[in-house]
Amino acid sequence: MxxxxxxxxxxxxxxxxxxxxxxxxxxxxxxxxxxxxxxxxxxxxxxxxxxxxxxxxxxxxxxxxxxxxxxxxxxxxxxxxxxxxxxxxxxxxxxGTSASEFEQALVAIRAAAAANDKAALMRELSVPLLYIDSDGNRRDVLADELVEAGFDAVFSPDVLAMMQDLQLADMTVVPDQGAFFRLGAIWLVADRQGGRPRLVTVNSQAFREAEEAASKVATRERRPALDGR
Structure with a gap:
């Protein structure tokens, strides 16, 4: 890049x-x-x-x-x-691209995820898409597979729900690698200078770890309130 x-x-x-x-x-x-x-x-x-x-x-x-x-x-x-x-x-x-390009991509991704619109979401992907399952197994998913049964395996209801909440302010960038959300559950990369970033990776293992980490933080925050009763 x-x-x-x-x-x-x-x-x-x-x-x-x-x-x-x-x-x-x-x-x-x-x-x-x-x-x-x-x-x-x-x-x-x-x-x-x-x-x-x-x-x-x-x-x-x-x-x-x-x-x-x-x-x-x-x-x-x-x-x-x-x-x-x-x-x-x-x-x-x-x-290598701008905040406004990322924002436009995120707006489209949020809308597609909320509507479960496969065609709209496909337009925001770079294929083959790297998919990492909950056990850490990696594989490239081709467009034909995503159009068929593979879409539901990669974009589970939980992942789609998470994608509806993606916000620019929550993004982390890594030089020469792109940008990610939720400990790397979602990665976006622009393939040209100033271009629109595309979704290149869905990592279910990272998504699960992010959910577990968030749950632990919520538990710790609730505990002082419960102890004070």
Whole structure:
């Protein structure tokens, strides 16, 4: 998977630098152009003063390269800046695509899972799909198998229910590998710079482990309340 150079600065500093340098493009239409430029200059000067030149250049790389590949409209760029940081780092630097592309994919996946719409969900997959069953056995599932009986084996009711709750804020990214949810129960990867991520892995073993971990946390949280009765 092709990706931009990873910035050598903190995720927060990177996001702030990108926001400052993109202000002129993303500013709201309520302000005049002069006001926009003055506001952008003040924000830029305040942030850039605390960052070395190399860090500023690095902060631009990931999103700017992606935007060049996408020709994305201003509203999507604003979303990309605000939501670029998740667990594991910057979405743009780790995955080679933008937060808005992930959000569009997640919206479609949630809707398809809620409706149990096989055709719609198939459009969000990269096939062959890697499937790991609850015992850890791995196999590639082809499109023909998913269209037939294999779909229900991979996308069980519990997995579909989990997919209905996938949110961008809960995503974890891994550089050069993609993004995952629920301890790796679901993985998404973009196959080109700035492209839409596709669902590439369903891991039932990880899903089960995530459910067990969540159950243990809930039990621990309930115990003090019960002890206080």
């Amino acid at each position: 092709t990706r931009p150079v990873t910035p050598a600065l903190s995720a927060r500093s990177a996001r702030l630098a990108i926001m400052a340098l993109a202000l002129t493009t993303l500013a709201g239409c309520q302000e005049s152009q002069a006001e926009v430029e003055a506001s952008a200059a003040r924000e830029r000067d305040a942030i850039v003063a605390g960052l070395p030149d190399a860090s500023v250049r690095a902060a631009q790389d990931c999103l700017l390269v992606i935007w060049d590949a996408q020709d994305a409209p201003a509203d999507r760029r604003e979303f990309d800046v605000v939501h670029d940081e998740v667990e594991g780092g910057a979405i743009s630097c780790a995955t």
